[in-house]
Amino acid sequence: xxxxxxxxxxxxxxxxxxxxxxxxxxxxxxxxxxxxxxxxxxxxxxxxxxxxxxxxxxxxxxxxxxxxxxxxxxxxxxxxxxxxxxxxxxxxxxxxxxxxxxxxxxxxxxxxxxxxxxxxxxxxxxxxxxxxxxxxxxxxxxxxxxxxxxxxxxxxxxxxxxxxxxxxxxxxxxxxxxxxxxxxxxxxxxxxxxxxxxxxxxxxxxxxxxxxxxxxxxxxxxxxxxxxxxxxxxxxxxxxxxxxxxxxxxxxxxxxxxxxxxx
Numbered sequence: 001x002x003x004x005x006x007x008x009x010x011x012x013x014x015x016x017x018x019x020x021x022x023x024x025x026x027x028x029x030x031x032x033x034x035x036x037x038x039x040x041x042x043x044x045x046x047x048x049x050x051x052x053x054x055x056x057x058x059x060x061x062x063x064x065x066x067x068x069x070x071x072x073x074x075x076x077x078x079x080x081x082x083x084x085x086x087x088x089x090x091x092x093x094x095x096x097x098x099x100x101x102x103x104x105x106x107x108x109x110x111x112x113x114x115x116x117x118x119x120x121x122x123x124x125x126x127x128x129x130x131x132x133x134x135x136x137x138x139x140x141x142x143x144x145x146x147x148x149x150x151x152x153x154x155x156x157x158x159x160x161x162x163x164x165x166x167x168x169x170x171x172x173x174x175x176x177x178x179x180x181x182x183x184x185x186x187x188x189x190x191x192x193x194x195x196x197x198x199x200x201x202x203x204x205x206x207x208x209x210x211x212x213x214x215x216x217x218x219x220x221x222x223x224x225x226x227x228x229x230x231x232x233x234x235x236x237x238x239x240x241x242x243x244x245x246x247x248x249x250x251x252x253x254x255x256x257x258x259x260x261x262x263x
Contacts, residue, residue: 002062007049044195045188047237047245051197051204054229074228074261075113076103079170085159086152087166088130089117097201097226097258100175106228116173124169127152127162176235178202183255185214185248186238196248199238200255202231214250223257 043049057065076095082088091113095103107113117131127149128134129141143149150157183200185208196214198205203224208214237243 002060005053005056005060005062005065007053042193043188044190044193047186047233048188048195048197048207050233051207051230054227054233055204058227058229074226075107075110076175077105077113077117077170077173078103079166081163082130084155085163086127086130087163089132091132095260097203097260098178100202101177103175104170104173106175106231108228120169122148124165125150126166126169129153176202176239180249181251183250183253185250187246187248198250198253199234201226201258202234203227203258204230204234205256214248214253217253223259225259225261227261 041052043052056062073093074095076092078090078092079087080090091110092103105113105116107116114133117133120126121128121131121133121143125148127141128143129136130152134141134143139154140151141149141153144151144153150162152159152162178201183198183205185196185198188195188197194209194211195207196209196211197207198214198217203226205224206217208217237245238247
C-alpha cells in the first residue's frame with residue numbers, strides 16, 4: 001500500500017524528517033510506522049517534480065497526502081448584464097476551456113463559490129441580489145436595507161459606475177488566457193538530464209526527454225481533462241515575472257481537446 005508521495009531535493013532528509021518530526025501527531029506516528037520502502041524518480045527541475053507529484057497523488061491516492069485529489073466537478077463565475085444593464089454573477093459548471101478569460105475563479109463546490117461571492121460583496125458593497133446571493137424580488141435587497149449595498153438593485157447607483165466596481169472587484173479572480181496559439185514545451189536541464197514538459201491551455205500533456213521526441217510525438221485524438229491544481233501550478237510557473245523558463249513553441253503539434261471535468 002502506498003502511504004505518501006512527496007518531492008525533495010534531498011530524499012534522505014525528507015524520509016528522515018518523517019521519523020524525527022512531530023511524533024505527537026497521530027498522522028506522523030502512523031506514517032513513520034507504515035513506511036517500509038522508498039522509490040524515487042529523478043526530474044530535471046522543480047516544475048517537473050511538482051507536475052509528477054500532482055499526477056501521482058491523483059492517480060495513486062496515497063494514504064497520508066493531505067493535498068486534495070482531483071475535483072470531479074468545478075464551479076466558476078460568469079459576469080453578465082441583466083435586463084437593466086447591471087452586471088450580475090452566475091455560477092457555471094459547464095465552461096469552455098478555450099475561453100477561460102470569460103470566467104472568474106475556480107472552485108471545488110458551489111458552496112465555495114458562494115462563500116467567495118459573499119466575501120466580495122461585503123468588501124465592495126455590491127448587491128447581493130445581483131450576485132445571486134438573494135432571490136429576485138421587488139424593492140431593495142436585504143443588504144440595501146442594512147446600508148451595505150449602494151442601491152444597484154433599485155436603480156439608485158449609476159449603472160456604469162456599478163459595472164466598473166464589479167469588474168474591479170472580480171479582476172483578481174479572472175482566469176488566465178493561454179498566451180500561445182498551440183502547445184509549448186517547457187525545458188528543464190539538470191546535468192545530463194533533460195525534461196521537456198508539453199503543455200497546452202494550462203494542461204500538462206506529457207513530458208519527453210529529448211528534442212527529437214518532439215518530432216515523433218504522436219497525435220492523440222483523446223481528450224485530456226482540465227485540472228484545477230495543475231492550472232494553478234502551471235500559471236504560477238509560466239506567468240511569474242521572476243522566472244526565466246525556456247519555452248519552445250510547438251506549432252507542428254496538434255493540441256488535444258481539453259475537456260471540462262464532469263461527475
